[in-house]
Amino acid sequence: MKHLSALLRTVALVLLCTLISTAQTVSVVIQNATIIDGTGKASFRGDVRIKGGKIERIGKIKPSKMDEVIDATGLVLAPGFIDIHNHSESGLLSEGAAANQVSQGITTILVGPDGGSPWPIAEYLGKLEGKIAPNVGAFIGHAEVRTQVMKQDTRRTATPEEVAAMAKLVEQAMQEGAFGLSSGLEYDTGFMASIEEMIELARAAARHKGIYMSHIRDEEEGFRAAMEEAIRIGKEARLPVQLSHIKMGNRNVWGKSAEAIQLIEAAKKAGQDVTADAYPYTAWASTITVLVPSRKHEDRVEVEKGLNNVGGADKVLITSHAANRSYEMKNMAQISAEKGISPIDLYIEIVKNGGAGVVCNSMSEEDVKAFYTRPWVMVSSDGGIGGRHPRGTGTFPRVLGRFVRESKWLSLESAIHKMSAMPAARLGMKDRGIIKKGMNADLVLFDPNTVIDNATFAQPQNLATGIKAVMVNGTKVWDGLKPTGAMPGSVLKR
Numbered sequence: 486m487k488h489l490s491a492l493l494r495t496v497a498l499v500l501l502c503t504l505i506s507t508a509q510t511v512s513v514v515i516q517n518a519t520i521i522d523g524t525g526k527a528s529f530r531g532d533v534r535i536k537g538g539k540i541e542r543i544g545k546i547k548p549s550k551m552d553e554v555i556d557a558t559g560l561v562l563a564p565g566f567i568d569i570h571n572h573s574e575s576g577l578l579s580e581g582a583a584a585n586q587v588s589q590g591i592t593t594i595l596v597g598p599d600g601g602s603p604w605p606i607a608e609y610l611g612k613l614e615g616k617i618a619p620n621v622g623a624f625i626g627h628a629e630v631r632t633q634v635m636k637q638d639t640r641r642t643a644t645p646e647e648v649a650a651m652a653k654l655v656e657q658a659m660q661e662g663a664f665g666l667s668s669g670l671e672y673d674t675g676f677m678a679s680i681e682e683m684i685e686l687a688r689a690a691a692r693h694k695g696i697y698m699s700h701i702r703d704e705e706e707g708f709r710a711a712m713e714e715a716i717r718i719g720k721e722a723r724l725p726v727q728l729s730h731i732k733m734g735n736r737n738v739w740g741k742s743a744e745a746i747q748l749i750e751a752a753k754k755a756g757q758d759v760t761a762d763a764y765p766y767t768a769w770a771s772t773i774t775v776l777v778p779s780r781k782h783e784d785r786v787e788v789e790k791g792l793n794n795v796g797g798a799d800k801v802l803i804t805s806h807a808a809n810r811s812y813e814m815k816n817m818a819q820i821s822a823e824k825g826i827s828p829i830d831l832y833i834e835i836v837k838n839g840g841a842g843v844v845c846n847s848m849s850e851e852d853v854k855a856f857y858t859r860p861w862v863m864v865s866s867d868g869g870i871g872g873r874h875p876r877g878t879g880t881f882p883r884v885l886g887r888f889v890r891e892s893k894w895l896s897l898e899s900a901i902h903k904m905s906a907m908p909a910a911r912l913g914m915k916d917r918g919i920i921k922k923g924m925n926a927d928l929v930l931f932d933p934n935t936v937i938d939n940a941t942f943a944q945p946q947n948l949a950t951g952i953k954a955v956m957v958n959g960t961k962v963w964d965g966l967k968p969t970g971a972m973p974g975s976v977l978k979r
């Protein structure tokens with residue numbers, strides 16, 4: 486017995502030594518980089534040493550024989566990008582390497598936005614442990630807990646007992662590591678929720694220092710009331726508010742970004758913590774039924790109004806329609822011309838046959854710019870693995886290539902800040918999002934003169950170019966052309 490325990494002790498000691506020595510030998514020095522640290526401060530030339538998954542030193546570094554050296558002359562070294570609004574929850578289970586994510590420089594993905602999340606959170610995160618290239622964290626979705634409690638019967642207000650039961654589930658998810666409560670009040674499952682229900686559930690998230698992140702009830706004519714609702718939920722439940730993919734959704738509200746900005750900045754001035762994120766496209770992607778907010782999907786007048794509001798049937802691209810795959814990747818004007826029916830009849834037919842996924846080009850670039858240049862708006866993709874909108878594959882390089890280099894809307898430092906330190910602070914992450922000694926080595930190396938998105942509406946999966954290397958927790962996951970196959974991503978908990 487004594488011998489056995491001595492033997493075990495020896496084995497444990499040998500194992501421990503092996504672990505330590507592996508960690509010690511894996512050190513990398515990135516030399517001659519233009520470092521943009523994520524804080525928004527001006528770039529500077531320097532070297533960074535990475536050891537044991539962390540940033541060990543920044544400055545002028547003379548590499549030792551033990552160091553692997555990466556020459557970064559002419560390249561920018563930035564903190565890995567953190568995507569606060571990402572729909573890769575099922576994609577990560579089937580493709581942990583997440584090629585179209587890490588190829589953009591994304592090192593941390595937050596899943597579960599818009600009210601839709603995995604359940605239970607702990608079980609989902611457990612399945613990813615050791616099998617993912619990027620880090621992953623989750624939100625608990627309002628529609629998910631609503632469905633858990635109310636089953637299929639969600640198109641009504643919830644009883645106080647049901648709200649209490651939902652709050653318990655939010656509480657559980659927060660204990661399991663969720664970063665906050667997400668909602669998608671424009672969607673059917675969440676639409677009938679009262680503000681009282683939302684405040685009650687947000688309180689459960691607030692008790693565990695979570696945030697309230699919302700795809701608000703209306704992103705078009707009713708945006709003002711919808712934003713006010715989100716802000717009031719944050720105020721009464723005493724937690725920070727994140728407005729998801731802030732936008733002016735159709736032509737009737739073009740130019741009203743100024744009004745939205747005023748409303749949010751007034752709330753901030755009054756002491757409330759409100760921020761937002763945005764994807765860099767003038768087209769949104771959703772379900773076809775959001776075109777008719779009155780939800781009278783067979784009312785010809787309402788359907789006509791809905792199509793006019795976005796600029797006509799040619800602006801609506803059908804990306805998925807299970808009942809008739811031949812409609813996919815054609816716009817509604819094309820399909821109705823081919824069938825010899827009106828776009829109104831086509832809409833009614835599609836909704837009757839189970840609905841469709843659509844990409845709708847109905848925003849103005851001026852509004853996108855107005856939001857993007859506010860200091861409280863960060864970058865998010867609203868995309869993910871396998872999505873049908875180019876934002877899933879192009880978002881971060883698109884901001885760097887088009888908004889920074891070509892249009893000069895933003896400085897490179899400010900764009901990087903919106904992709905790293907700003908979302909990290911919003912999520913309460915203290916060990917990522919900045920290039921600083923002791924931080925986890927989530928890093929992206931890119932060429933600021935060439936970085937660009939290549940994903941288009943016709944080919945949304947085309948990978949970006951110009952991202953030369955991506956590291957997660959000190960291990961390279963993207964080599965500039967393909968994933969390395971390493972799975973160093975951590976499961977992150979609030």
Ligand SMILES: [Zn+2]
Pocket residue numbers: 599669700729730867
């Ligand atoms: Zn959304």
